[in-house]
Amino acid sequence: MTATTASARSDLSEVGRSEATLRTFLHGLPGVDQVGAEQRTAMLGTRSIKTTAKAWAIDLAIRMVDLTTLEGADTPGKVRALAAKALRPDPADPSCPPVAAVCVYPTMVPVAAAALWGTTTRSAGDAGRVHLASVATAFPSGQAPLEIRLADTRSAVAGGADEIDMVINRGAFLSGRYREVYDEIVAVKAASGDAHLKVILETGELVTYDNVRRASWLAMLAGADFIKTSTGKVPVAATLPVTLVMLEAVRDFRDATGRQVGVKPAGGIRTTKDAIKYLVLVNETAGPDWLHPDWFRFGASSLLNDLLMQRTKLSTGVYSGPDYFTLD
Amino acid sequence: MFEYAPAPESRAVVDLKPSYGLFVDGEFVEPADGGTIKSINPASEEVLAEVAEAGPADVDRAVRAARRAYDEVWGPMPGRDRAKYLFRIARIIQERARELAVLESLDNGKPIRESRDVDVPLVAAHFFYYAGWADKLGHAGFGPDPRPLGVAGQVIPWNFPLLMLAWKIAPALAAGNTVVLKPAETTPLSALLFAEICQQADLPPGVVNILTGAGETGRALVEHDGIDKVAFTGSTEVGRQIARSVAGTRKKLTLELGGKAANIVFDDAPVDQAVEGIVNGIFFNQGHVCCAGSRLLVQESVYDEVLASLKRRMARLRVGDPLDKNTDIGAINSAAQLDRIRTLAEIGSSEGAERWSPPCELPDRGFWFAPTVFTGVSQAHRIAREEIFGPVLSVLTFRTPAEAVEKANNTPYGLSAGIWTDKGSRILWMADRLRAGVVWANTFNKFDPTSPFGGFKESGYGREGGRQGLEAYLDV
Numbered sequence: 111m112t113a114t115t116a117s118a119r120s121d122l123s124e125v126g127r128s129e130a131t132l133r134t135f136l137h138g139l140p141g142v143d144q145v146g147a148e149q150r151t152a153m154l155g156t157r158s159i160k161t162t163a164k165a166w167a168i169d170l171a172i173r174m175v176d177l178t179t180l181e182g183a184d185t186p187g188k189v190r191a192l193a194a195k196a197l198r199p200d201p202a203d204p205s206c207p208p209v210a211a212v213c214v215y216p217t218m219v220p221v222a223a224a225a226l227w228g229t230t231t232r233s234a235g236d237a238g239r240v241h242l243a244s245v246a247t248a249f250p251s252g253q254a255p256l257e258i259r260l261a262d263t264r265s266a267v268a269g270g271a272d273e274i275d276m277v278i279n280r281g282a283f284l285s286g287r288y289r290e291v292y293d294e295i296v297a298v299k300a301a302s303g304d305a306h307l308k309v310i311l312e313t314g315e316l317v318t319y320d321n322v323r324r325a326s327w328l329a330m331l332a333g334a335d336f337i338k339t340s341t342g343k344v345p346v347a348a349t350l351p352v353t354l355v356m357l358e359a360v361r362d363f364r365d366a367t368g369r370q371v372g373v374k375p376a377g378g379i380r381t382t383k384d385a386i387k388y389l390v391l392v393n394e395t396a397g398p399d400w401l402h403p404d405w406f407r408f409g410a411s412s413l414l415n416d417l418l419m420q421r422t423k424l425s426t427g428v429y430s431g432p433d434y435f436t437l438d
Numbered sequence: 439m440f441e442y443a444p445a446p447e448s449r450a451v452v453d454l455k456p457s458y459g460l461f462v463d464g465e466f467v468e469p470a471d472g473g474t475i476k477s478i479n480p481a482s483e484e485v486l487a488e489v490a491e492a493g494p495a496d497v498d499r500a501v502r503a504a505r506r507a508y509d510e511v512w513g514p515m516p517g518r519d520r521a522k523y524l525f526r527i528a529r530i531i532q533e534r535a536r537e538l539a540v541l542e543s544l545d546n547g548k549p550i551r552e553s554r555d556v557d558v559p560l561v562a563a564h565f566f567y568y569a570g571w572a573d574k575l576g577h578a579g580f581g582p583d584p585r586p587l588g589v590a591g592q593v594i595p596w597n598f599p600l601l602m603l604a605w606k607i608a609p610a611l612a613a614g615n616t617v618v619l620k621p622a623e624t625t626p627l628s629a630l631l632f633a634e635i636c637q638q639a640d641l642p643p644g645v646v647n648i649l650t651g652a653g654e655t656g657r658a659l660v661e662h663d664g665i666d667k668v669a670f671t672g673s674t675e676v677g678r679q680i681a682r683s684v685a686g687t688r689k690k691l692t693l694e695l696g697g698k699a700a701n702i703v704f705d706d707a708p709v710d711q712a713v714e715g716i717v718n719g720i721f722f723n724q725g726h727v728c729c730a731g732s733r734l735l736v737q738e739s740v741y742d743e744v745l746a747s748l749k750r751r752m753a754r755l756r757v758g759d760p761l762d763k764n765t766d767i768g769a770i771n772s773a774a775q776l777d778r779i780r781t782l783a784e785i786g787s788s789e790g791a792e793r794w795s796p797p798c799e800l801p802d803r804g805f806w807f808a809p810t811v812f813t814g815v816s817q818a819h820r821i822a823r824e825e826i827f828g829p830v831l832s833v834l835t836f837r838t839p840a841e842a843v844e845k846a847n848n849t850p851y852g853l854s855a856g857i858w859t860d861k862g863s864r865i866l867w868m869a870d871r872l873r874a875g876v877v878w879a880n881t882f883n884k885f886d887p888t889s890p891f892g893g894f895k896e897s898g899y900g901r902e903g904g905r906q907g908l909e910a911y912l913d914v
Contacts, residue, residue, distance in 0.1 A: 141860045143880050146711030156551060158445035158763035167440070358710050393440040394754050401440055 122367055126296075126331050129289040136288060136327060142319035142355055151350035157390045164386070168421045171385040171413075172199060174403045175209040176243055176374065178411050179218075179438075180250075180342065186221045189214055191438040193225035196240045200418050201436065203425075209414065210403040211241035211273060216266040219244045223270030230270035243273035243308070247298055250312075250341035252277040256294060263301040274298070275308040275409075277341060278325065280315045288328055295332035308336035308374055311356075314346030319355050326359035336372035338409065347377025348409075350391060357395040373400065376409025382420040385413060442756075445763040447550045452541045454627070457488040460496055460650060461633035463503035464643025470495035475623055475652065480547035481760050481769040481804040489626045492649040494658045497618070500647040501664040504589040504616040507644030512616050513586060517573035524569030524611060526639040531562040534635065538628060542600055543760045545627040547769030547805070548723050550761050557601050560885055564604040564903075567887035568612035571908060575613065578905050584912040586614030587690060588666035593656045593680075594629075595672045596622035596771050597726035597827075602671050603629055605891075605902045607646060613911035615667065616645045620659055622672075623652040624772045657683070665689060669910065671728070674825075674851075674896050692900025692910045694728065694892060696825040697853030699874065700846035701731030701882060702836075705740045707858035711880065713747045716831070719856060719882040721755060721767055721809050725829040726775075728897075729854035731882050733815075733822055734833045735842055741835055745813065752809050753796040767829060770805040779807050779828030786812045786821035791832070817848055825851070839864060843871045852894030856882045875901075 719731025760768035
């Protein structure tokens with residue numbers, strides 16, 4: 111959908127006014143043909159990215175990684191190690207860029223802030239090279255009263271997180287209570303203050319591409335700075351076709367409103383080959399404007415080491431074993 | 439910017455000889471009168487190889503070899519044994535897929551992505567599919583023991599050289615016929631490699647004969663008294679000549695000719711996928727597709743939206759070296775075809791349609807044409823009526839489903855059509871009324887050996903593919 115007229119631009123602010131306007135708008139979005147969307151990503155998956163293009167893509171992918179640990183077993187020690195890795199992914203090669211952010215649970219935010227920046231606020235310049243993201247809003251299910259989810263958000267921001275990864279209320283979305291989902295996102299956005307808000311759609315639970323497109327627009331209308339595929343905690347996480355649909359949504363949303371929103375596939379992206387397929391998808395769907403860590407991120411943990419191995423292979427011509435790259 | 443570095447497929451896998459003879463009775467032989475044709479790479483104008491030009495004496499020799507093979511070996515052979523040969527050919531095609539794909543792209547100019555992912559896999563699939571029919575002809579619905587026709591003379595075009603060969607040879611052989619096939623003069627090389635594959639498969643001599651040459655060779659083949667069946671894919675004009683020349687003979691005829699397909703986009707279509715389908719419909723294989731969706735019919739209420747998306751998508755098409763794995767649009771097959779496309783495009787402009795192409799750099803050598811869309815086209819324009827056979831799309835609009843059907847059918851052709859809508863009932867309503875051999879719903883240019891393909895009206899008659907495709911090669 112490409113609404114480019116000036117009148118369409120001003121109309122969108124009214125869409126969230128009532129349940130009826132929201133429903134009319136979301137159900138009026140063009141459908142997604144499942145077969146066609148999957149064929150498109152399969153075709154783009156055959157793009158052959160070699161030599162200089164591959165080197166460029168690997169460095170960009172490293173700069174887009176939200177290095178993530180979201181385990182019950184997370185400890186301050188684990189988080190400090192992750193922060194160190196985020197700042198210097200490849201200690202053997204100073205030309206290797208840092209990742210975009212580390213992503214942790216709210217309880218681990220102060221530890222991560224201290225490890226990344228030495229203080230609880232990210233400063234400009236070198237010391238603030240890496241962002242600090244925190245999942246909030248009763249991640250991953252979102253099944254807690256709104257007040258608790260907002261308190262969760264506020265505590266993460268107070269601890270120093272400058273990016274909040276929230277989950278939407280899938281139960282409300284799937285039962286058609288769009289206004290409720292919308293209002294909750296607006297409330298979390300307000301609770302996030304200056305922090306960037308990434309809205310996790312949990313596409314594995316929305317199942318259909320039509321739902322993914324509607325949820326993407328709903329989140330953007332409610333003020334999301336990023337839309338993100340998954341928590342990584344359900345069996346189906348990020349896929350190329352889901353990301354395609356979301357990239358189409360942010361592209362069309364910018365055409366309609368002038369505001370650019372980022373996209374973050376998360377979960378299940380483990381290899382350089384996968385990451386490059388995503389970058390090709392970004393390039394040929396939303397366009398080069400999104401090929402920047404401000405507008406596209408990978409939520410991943412094991413991806414980073416594969417990127418580093420491939421990066422070393424490209425520069426030295428030989429593969430090193432996993433022992434030559436740091437854990438965490 | 440994400441600049442994709444060149445990713446060329448290696449040519450080393452193809453072992454081209456400087457010159458080729460004719461494939462008759464199981465071996466390569468010199469032509470009787472020694473004429474030759476040069477086959478060039480349309481992307482660089484470099485000469486790839488010289489091939490023989492078969493004359494009437496060569497045609498006669500090949501037809502006699504085919505007749506002998508039919509009478510003595512292939513005709514009497516049980517279907518299950520014919521199937522073994524066809525399965526063997528199919529497997530060798532898969533084993534040599536890369537070689538075939540590279541050669542096809544070199545000789546034809548089509549992107550390696552298409553020859554690798556579409557043409558060659560479909561070629562193998564056709565042989566596998568018809569291999570399965572060879573011992574089951576009694577169950578195909580043509581009686582308990584349908585008989586083959588005898589010797590088939592087959593003439594194929596340059597747009598899908600190997601795939602058209604498979605569409606012709608696989609059902610003919612499965613039904614028990616022997617064949618003499620003439621590939622197009624600009625794209626003979628993959629058929630000659632197929633001849634080598636027949637040798638590798640130990641196919642009995644004379645069952646498949648390949649005669650290279652131009653129009654005169656084709657005419658001599660079609661008019662030869664010794665053949666029982668003519669199968670032709672190509673232009674409507676040549677198809678008419680062939681129909682005249684076989685009129686009053688015993689020869690059975692199937693023709694698969696031109697098209698001017700309508701690709702119809704309704705206002706409730708999945709727009710992003712519809713745009714992909716429009717692009718695939720007209721720019722697949724540089725638009726050298728008889729069933730190409732060369733007329734886009736868009737419902738007026740979504741015209742601006744669809745056109746804006748289409749232009750944005752067209753700007754992403756990668757035009758260039760056919761052997762680069764990231765190329766979307768390759769070279770136009772010949773200088774003559776390029777001339778025809780240019781002429782019709784100029785007529786489009788002079789008749790008042792608005793022409794648009796994305797900015798794209800075309801190589802200096804070779805035959806190239808930028809993907810082009812004409813808007814403001816009406817049914818009265820020549821670019822809406824004549825087959826351009828190139829990457830040129832004409833855009834028209836409609837208001838109601840009935841008007842869409844009327845405009846889609848308002849053409850002398852009737853090969854294919856596309857419908858894009860989320861409403862299932864409308865797809866069925868439209869498909870009932872469209873006078874086209876193939877109607878695609880929410881997709882375009884999809885082929886499968888199990889699905890019959892063929893035309894209405896001036897797009898020809900007879901069907902290729904599926905159970906129906908056997909009928910053309912059986913005495914029923």
